[in-house]
Amino acid sequence: FAETLPEGIINGDVITNEFADDFRKWLIQNHQKRIFPDLATFYGTVIDWTKIKTLTMEQLRTIPDGEPVE
Numbered sequence: 001f002a003e004t005l006p007e008g009i010i011n012g013d014v015i016t017n018e019f020a021d022d023f024r025k026w027l028i029q030n031h032q033k034r035i036f037p038d039l040a041t042f043y044g045t046v047i048d049w050t051k052i053k054t055l056t057m058e059q060l061r062t063i064p065d066g067e068p069v070e
Contacts, residue, residue: 002031006059014042014052017060025052032066041069 005028009015013028025042026033036042043049 002063005031006055006062009053009055009063014047014049015055015060016052017057018054026060026063027069028063029066031063033060033063034066034069037068045069 005011009028011028011030015026015028015033016022016024023039025036025039027036027047028034036045
């Protein structure tokens with residue numbers, strides 16, 4: 001678990017990286033990033049996908065990985 005998250009990121013946020021050809025998305029929970037295993041899982045949630053926040057790869061690396069979103 002991360003002690004702190006990057007500025008502007010809170011638990012419950014959905015994040016992605018700055019690369020347009022990389023479709024990975026993560027849900028922030030318990031100060032960890034939980035990857036959506038595929039886009040179908042992501043779009044099947046009730047999360048407002050218009051509020052995705054973009055981080056640099058350097059920022060993403062500061063957040064530990066959690067279990068994938070089911």
